Amino acid sequence: MSDRPLNKGPHDLGGTAAGPIDTTDHGMKFWEKQANALRSTLGLKKIVRVDELRRAAEDLGDQYYKLAYFERTTMALRTLLLEKGLITEAELKAKMAEVRGRFDAK
Amino acid sequence: MSAMSDTAFDYYSHRKHDHEHDDHAPVAGEAEGPPSDYEIMSRAMQELLEAKGVVTAEEIRRRMEIFEEEFPYRGSRVIARAWTDPAFRARLLEDGKAACAEMGVELEATRLIAVENTPDVHNVIVCTLCSCYPRELLGMPPTWYKSDNYRARVVREPRSVLKEFGTVLPDNVTVRVHDSNADMRYVVVPIRPQGTKDWSEEQLAEILTRDTLVGVTVPQAPGKA
Amino acid sequence: MRSKRTRTRKALPSTYTPAPGHRFNVGDRVVIKRAFPPGHRRTPCYIRGKEGVIERICGAFPNPEELAYGFDGEPAKVLYRVRFNQKHVWPDYQGPARDLIEMEIFEHWLAPASGRAQTAGPTQSG
Numbered sequence: 001m002s003d004r005p006l007n008k009g010p011h012d013l014g015g016t017a018a019g020p021i022d023t024t025d026h027g028m029k030f031w032e033k034q035a036n037a038l039r040s041t042l043g044l045k046k047i048v049r050v051d052e053l054r055r056a057a058e059d060l061g062d063q064y065y066k067l068a069y070f071e072r073t074t075m076a077l078r079t080l081l082l083e084k085g086l087i088t089e090a091e092l093k094a095k096m097a098e099v100r101g102r103f104d105a106k
Numbered sequence: 107m108s109a110m111s112d113t114a115f116d117y118y119s120h121r122k123h124d125h126e127h128d129d130h131a132p133v134a135g136e137a138e139g140p141p142s143d144y145e146i147m148s149r150a151m152q153e154l155l156e157a158k159g160v161v162t163a164e165e166i167r168r169r170m171e172i173f174e175e176e177f178p179y180r181g182s183r184v185i186a187r188a189w190t191d192p193a194f195r196a197r198l199l200e201d202g203k204a205a206c207a208e209m210g211v212e213l214e215a216t217r218l219i220a221v222e223n224t225p226d227v228h229n230v231i232v233c234t235l236c237s238c239y240p241r242e243l244l245g246m247p248p249t250w251y252k253s254d255n256y257r258a259r260v261v262r263e264p265r266s267v268l269k270e271f272g273t274v275l276p277d278n279v280t281v282r283v284h285d286s287n288a289d290m291r292y293v294v295v296p297i298r299p300q301g302t303k304d305w306s307e308e309q310l311a312e313i314l315t316r317d318t319l320v321g322v323t324v325p326q327a328p329g330k331a
Numbered sequence: 332m333r334s335k336r337t338r339t340r341k342a343l344p345s346t347y348t349p350a351p352g353h354r355f356n357v358g359d360r361v362v363i364k365r366a367f368p369p370g371h372r373r374t375p376c377y378i379r380g381k382e383g384v385i386e387r388i389c390g391a392f393p394n395p396e397e398l399a400y401g402f403d404g405e406p407a408k409v410l411y412r413v414r415f416n417q418k419h420v421w422p423d424y425q426g427p428a429r430d431l432i433e434m435e436i437f438e439h440w441l442a443p444a445s446g447r448a449q450t451a452g453p454t455q456s457g
Contacts, residue, residue, distance in 0.1 A: 007369045008376045014234035014285065015377040015421065018258035021270050023322075025248035031145040036246065037169035038152050041161050044169075044214075054236050055371040055399035069237070069252045071144040077151060087154050095150035096143075103141050204343035217346040217389075219412075234375055261377065265426045280429045283417075288373050288410055288435035289392045290346070 010064035011057065032070045039077060048080050056080050129315035130178050130245075178245030180211045181293055182314035186307040188220075189298045195222075202293065206243065213242045219284075222295040223321075227280045230268065230321035231292045232260045240291035244316055251320065261285055271322040293319050299327040348390030350409045353438070359385045360444035361413060363436060371399035374440045382444045383415040386433055394437065409438040 028036070042048040056076035057064065064072060081087045141149075155161045184206055188195040198205035202218030218240055221229040233239065234257045239247040250256050260267045264281045268274070275281060284292045296318045302310060317323040355361060365380035373395050388411055393404025417430040424430070 007367045011235055012376050013254055013258045014375045015262045016258045018255040021250055021253060021255045021259070021267060023250050023271050025250060027249070028246060029145075031141070031148055033170050033173065033246075034152065034166060035148040037166045037173065038148070038155075038161065040173070041165050041169050042155075045161070047160065049398055049401075051371065051395045051398035051404075052401065057236070058371060065254075069249075070148075071142075074144045074148045074151075078147060081151060081155075086158070086160060087151065091154055092147070092150055095154050096146050099146050099150045099153065100141075103146070201343075201346050203346040207343045213344075219346060234377075235373065261432055262421055263425055264430070277427045280431060281426060282430070283432045285375065285432065285434040287375060288389075288395065288437070290389055290410075290412070290435055 009058040010061060011054075028070075035070055035074060035077075039073065042077075047086070048077070048084075052080050053077065056083075129317070130182055173241070173246060177242055178316070179311075180206075180242070181240070181244040181316070181319045182311035183307070184209060184211060184243065185293070185295055185314045185319060186310035188295055189310050190307055195295070198295070211243070213240070216240050216242050216291050217289055218243060218293060219290050220293050220295050221282070221284065223297045223324075225279070225297070227282055228268075228275050228321065229282045229284060229292075229294045230260060230264055231284050231286060231294065232257060233286045234258070234261055235285075235287050238286045238291060240293055243291075243293060244319060247320075248316065268322060271317070273323050294321040296321075296325050299325055301327045347388075348392065348407075350388050350391045353388055353391075353409045355385050355388075355409075355411060355438070355441060355443075357385050357387060361385060361411075361436075361441045362444045363413070364440050364442060371396055374436060375434070378415070378420065378434065378436075381415055381420050383413040383419075386412040386414040389435060410435050411438065411441065412436075413441075 039048070039053065043050055053073065053076045056079040057072045059079070060067070060072060060075060063075075067075065078092070082089065082092075152161070152166065156163055156166075184198070187209060188198050188205075194205060194208070197208070198220045199222055202220045203213050203216070205220075206213050206218060223229055231239075232251070237247055237252040239251060241247070256267065261283055264283050265275060268281070286292050296314065298310070299313070302313075313325040313327060315323070315325070318325045360382065361384070362382045363374060363379050367376070367379070388409065391407035391409050394408045395404065398404040412433055413436045414431055414433045416428065417424045417426060417432055418428050420432060
C-alpha cells in the first residue's frame with residue numbers, strides 16, 4: 001500500500017497479488033445477458049461509448065473491489081445515463097421500486 | 107422474455123456432441139435466485155430507456171440472440187479455415203479483420219490480430235484493465251477471463267496460470283502474453299494436433315474450443331492421451 | 332504498417348489504419364513514460380518506466396483518454412504494439428528469459444530509449 005503510485009485506479013490489476021483462478025466458466029445469468037445486450041445496443045447507437053463505461057467503472061474506487069463484474073458494469077451504466085441526462089435519479093428510484101414490486105409479487 | 111432463454115437453452119442441447127457442454131460458448135448461468143439490487147437496477151434502466159424510445163425491446167432481444175447464437179461459433183470456423191488453407195492462414199495473420207470479412211464474418215468495430223502458436227512460441231491473451239475480448243468472434247468472455255485473479259496474475263506469472271488450466275509448457279517454448287489494452291483484439295491460432303490430417307473443417311472447428319483460442323489450453327484430438 | 336492488398340474487388344475492412352507522421356518505427360527501442368496522471372489511461376501502471384521494442388504500428392485512433400469524458404478524441408494518436416522481455420518488466424519473474432509480454436501503447440506515452448540497451452532479449456518473429 002505504501003508503494004502504490006498515485007492515481008492507480010482499482011481496475012489496474014496487472015501484476016497485483018492475487019490468488020488461484022476459478023477456471024470454471026460460470027456463464028451468465030439471464031439478466032446479465034440482457035444487460036450486456038443493452039450496453040451493446042447503446043454502443044452501436046453511439047449513445048454510450050465503451051471508453052466512458054470503462055472510466056465510470058474505474059471511478060468506483062474501493063467499491064470496485066466489492067462488486068462482481070456485472071455489478072460494476074451496471075453501476076457504470078447508471079453513472080453515464082445520469083451524466084447524460086437520459087434518466088434522472090428520481091425516475092430510476094421509482095422504476096426500481098416498481099420492478100422490485102413485480103418480482104416480489106411472483 | 108423467458109421464452110427467449112428457453113430457445114437459447116434448446117439451441118445448446120441441439121449442438122451437444124460428445125462433450126458435457128458446449129466448449130465454444132459460455133455455459134448457461136447458474137441457478138437464478140431472487141433478483142439482486144443490480145439486476146433490478148439494470149432492468150429498471152432498460153425499461154426507462156425503452157419507454158423513452160432510446161432503445162426498443164426488440165433491439166435488445168435481437169442483440170441477445172446474436173451473442174448467444176452467432177458470435178460464439180465464428181472463431182473456431184475461422185481458425186479451422188486457417189488450419190486447412192495456408193494462404194488464408196497467411197492473410198489472417200497479416201490482417202485478421204480483413205480475413206474474417208472474406209469469410210463473411212463481420213467483426214463490427216473489432217480490430218483483430220491473430221497470433222500463431224508454433225513449436226517455439228505459445229500465446230495467451232488477457233485484458234488486465236477490464237475485459238476486452240473479441241466478442242464478435244468468440245462471444246462473451248468466460249468468467250475466469252474477467253476475474254481479478256486472472257487479470258492480475260497472467261501477465262506476471264503466465265506459466266503458473268497456464269498450469270492451473272492444465273497447460274504445461276517447457277522452458278524452451280517462449281510464452282508470449284498479450285495485454286489487449288487499447289484498440290486491438292486478439293485470437294490465438296493454436297498448433298493443429300497430430301492425427302487430424304484428414305479431418306473436415308467442421309471436425310477441426312469442434313476441437314478449437316474457446317479456451318484454445320484465448321491460449322489457456324491447447325486443442326486435443328480425441329483419442330490422444 | 333501492413334502492405335496494401337492487391338485485390339480488385341471491394342476493399343475489405345482492415346484491422347489497421349494509416350498512421351501518418353508516426354514518430355517510431357518497427358524495431359525502435361522505446362521507454363514507457365514513468366508518469367501517473369489522474370483520469371482514464373490505457374497504459375497499465377506495471378509497464379510505466381519499462382523499456383521495450385516497437386513490434387508493429389497499429390494505426391492512428393481517437394485518444395481514449397478524451398473519449399472517456401465525452402470528447403471526440405481528435406486528433407487521433409498513433410498506436411503501437413510494444414514488445415517487452417518479462418525479465419525486464421518483473422524483477423522477480425519466474426519463467427525463462429525468453430518469455431515476452433506485448434501490449435498497445437499510444438505515441439504520447441513513448442520516448443526513445445536512451446543510454447545502454449538492456450540485455451538484448453531473444454528476437455522472435457511475429
